[in-house]
Amino acid sequence: MKDYSNILIxxxxxLGDVIHALPTLYALRQNLPHAKITWAIHEQFASLLPGTPWVDEVIIIDKKQLKSPSYLWNLRKDLHSRHFDMTLDLQxxxxxxIVSLLSGAPERYGYWELREGSKFVNKALVGAHKYDHVIERYLDTVRVLGGDVEGVEFPMPHDHAAEGVxxxxxxxxxxxxxxVVVVPGARWIVKEWPLLNFGELCIRLCESGKKVIIAGAPDDNEKGLFIENYVxxxxxxxxxxxxxxAELIELIRHxxxxxxxxxxxxxIANALKxxxxxxxxxTSPHRTGPYGGSHVHIIISPTSKATPEQPLVDDPDCMAQIPVDAxxxxxxxxxxxxx
Incomplete structure (x- = not known):
């Protein structure tokens, strides 16, 4: 692998996509132990990134400002001043x-699935895992650049203050x-298991003597209250x-x-094993599901039509076909x- 000294990821x-990219960070660091690695990310996901020795610096990108000429001009000046010799666009x-272009890096790469015109900025790195799990697709960028990839490792952050809280x-x-941690929400409603099912499962868990902690984002407050009142x-x-x-990570860790x-x-749970x-x-677990290890237990709806080629199917009845008993x-x- 070429001896890059200053890399922008x-x-x-x-949330899930950032974690899927962490094994690529691990592989890059293993191959380039002395390189400076910077990561560009939206602020709400920055706490998912580990610090040194994995990530040396974090650049916060304001997605609401990416159409502002003045913001883009200042971002360009900032990125150029850092003198990156390579960008790796995993989005x-x-x-x-846009961020890759503004970086000024002489080498700009991405994994093979270059969408929304990104092919005009980045060079696709196509490897043997083109149609495999997205983690392997990302890792192919390191392989194609001549790096060694030894397994799948997630360098997760460990916030001791959040752990104490x-x-x-x-x-x-x-x-x-x-x-037991139970998270009832999901980004898209068609991915959600019915709240009544979660409620019935939580009743069984609680009546067995288990402490059950339901967790999730503020957008899921109503779901949490429903389950709390139901159980x-x-x-x-x-x-x-x-x-x-950071506290959610530590809640799941323990x-x-x-x-x-x-x-x-x-x-997060998968990365923490x-x-x-x-x-x-x-959705297709073969493309974006928890990856590897005996700790993973996947239950797929009997009516699922999701595949790696069609990873999201708009079927509002699909998830309800998974019974609580299963x-x-x-x-x-x-x-x-x-x-």
Whole structure:
């Protein structure tokens, strides 16, 4: 691999997509231990990035300002002043291509799926995993550039202050590390498992004596309140919308088992190698699901039509075809193996 000294990675959103790019960061650092690596990202996802030795510097990109000439001019001056010798665009859409172009780097690359005109800015790096999981597609950029890739590793951040906040909050609630995290929301409604199903599952978990913590973004507050009112059990704790991103990571880090449909926090759990149950139907786990390891347990709707070639299917009835019994059976088997 060429001895690059100053690299800009561009992956600005979203939660799961940023985590999918972390193994590529790991591989780059393994091949270029002395390079300076900077990451361009939207502010709300910046806490997903690890610090040194993985990422030396973070550049916050204001997505609302990317159509402002004055903002673009100042961004260009800032990026040019850093003298990048290579950009690696792992988003490959118009807004990321703009950042890549403004970087002034003499070499600008992206993974093979160059969309929204990004092919006019970046050179596609096409590898053997072109149609495989998106993590492997990203890792192909390192392989094609001549780097070695040894497995899939996620260099996740570890915020000790956030960990302290979560540990104190849980201790105040009488919760040990033997708890289940359930995240009921998802970015698109067609990816969600019905709230009634989540409620019935949480009732079973709580009545078994397990502490259950429901979590998620502030946009999912109503879902959290619905489940809280439906379950009505002291073993259920509603933290939906009540954690920062860093605190959510630490909440998941210390859980016993994680359960959700295809949503961003699922990929946090996978990166942390937590035992997890992932519910899929309208999206393809073979393209963007939790990747690798015996900790992963995927339940796919019997009516799923999602494939790696058609990764998102607009089928509002699909996820409801996963019965509560199926999830409970997988959970029970996980407990038996854990004993």
């Amino acid at each position: 561009i992956k600005m959103s979203s 490959c859409i118009a807004k990321s291509a 979560i540990r104190k909050r849980l201790a105040d609630l009488g919760v040990t590390d033997d708890y 009505k059990n002291d073993n259920l704790i509603n933290l939906v919308g009540k954690t920062t991103m 859980c016993h088992i994680y359960i959700s449909a295809d949503t961003g926090p699922l990929h 937590k035992p997890l149950i992932a519910l899929f139907g309208t 999830v409970w059976d997988v959970y029970s088997e996980m407990l038996r193996k854990d004993l």
